Amino acid sequence: MTERPRAWTGFVPWPHDAHGTVQLADVVHRYGRGGEDVTVVGPLDLSVTAGEFLVLVGPSGCGKSTLLHLIAGFERPTRGTARVSGDEPTPGAVAGAVFQTPRLFPWRTVGGNVDLALRYAGVDRAHRPERRARLLSRVGLEGAENRRTWEIPGGQQQRVALARALAAEHPLLLLDEPFAALDALTRERLQEDVRRVTAQTGRTTVFVTHSAEEAVFLGSRIVVLAKGPGTVALDLPIDLPRGDIDAEELRESREFADLRTRISHAVKTAAAG
Structure with a gap:
């Protein structure tokens, strides 16, 4: 008989040395077969430490969502290895996921x-x-x-x-442009909620977006992907306050503006190829 997962009766934050690490080693991913196959990602190496909030940002077609699918176990790399907490990811067993549409019942x-x-x-x-x-x-x-x-x-x-x-x-949370279809005010409020919730729970988070501003506000680290095939163009730690903050004050700070400009420039450069 398969043992059922133990019941979780209360909230326990994930310690930063616990499960939730992500390792992508020499990952290449292709779609199609034979002479018509297209490489969408790689070769790429990427590690995410437990408790980190990593934002993947880049132009359309750079493989952001594909990387998220590889981490979630929805797809397997054509070459290389993907590991979550040291093991090959199994869909639904390694991470909670939020997509562009809610997919509710x-x-x-x-x-x-x-x-x-x-x-x-x-x-x-x-x-x-x-x-x-x-x-x-x-x-x-x-x-x-x-x-x-x-x-x-x-x-x-x-x-x-x-x-x-x-x-x-699951100590890992994956979000694929979850606020893309929302109005600006709602989007900002939900950004603040996600920032607060992930800080409270300590979960490792990988977030996909097109927005430099969203990336800087949310991330403790930002990876900009180059277009076609997706490779790392910039890997930048974000040294902004992550505790109890005034979100409006943070967005209006000089440090925030400088980082937003740097990420925006990196995305444009990556798109130009």
């Missing part, structure tokens, strides 16, 4: 969507209401558990998707 309520994720995470039925309430509170959706997902706006739907991704004990 419309026949379930907000709470029902989170409950389903908790069930798959092995949380005992008796403990799910408390855990659900904590997750919804963490993403700013207190009291919304009985609402239908199609009754709430896109920003709140993405909050549900984030709560669902946090439901399991």
Whole structure:
């Protein structure tokens, strides 16, 4: 009999020396076969330490989402190795994921969507209401558990998707342009939420975006990918405050503006090839 995952009855932050590391070694990924195959990534080496918030940014077609899929285990490298916590990644077993669209179940309520994720995470039925309430509170959706997902706006739907991704004990969180379709104000608010939640949980995070501003605000480290095939054009640690901050003050600071300009310039250079 397969042993079920143990129940998680409370919140325990991930220590920075625990699981959640990512290693990509000599990774090349191609689509197609024979003479019609196209190399979209690599060769590329990349390591992410536990607790780090890595942002992948670059022009369209540079392989950002493909890299995320390799880390999640949705795809296997054509060449090289991908490891999460030292092992080959298995889809759904190594990371929580949030995509450009929420991918919620419309026949379930907000709470029902989170409950389903908790069930798959092995949380005992008796403990799910408390855990659900904590997750919804963490993403700013207190009291919304009985609402239908199609009754709430896109920003709140993405909050549900984030709560669902946090439901399991995975120490790794993957986000693929989750705010791309949202208005500017909602996007900024959710950026602040993701920054706060990941800081509180200590989860290793890999975030894909086209936006230099979003990358600088969120990341503790930014990797700019060159276009076609995706290789590392710039690997930059971000030395900005990550505790309790005034988000508006941070965005208006000289340090923030300088980093945004540097990343924007690097993306344009990478796009020019």
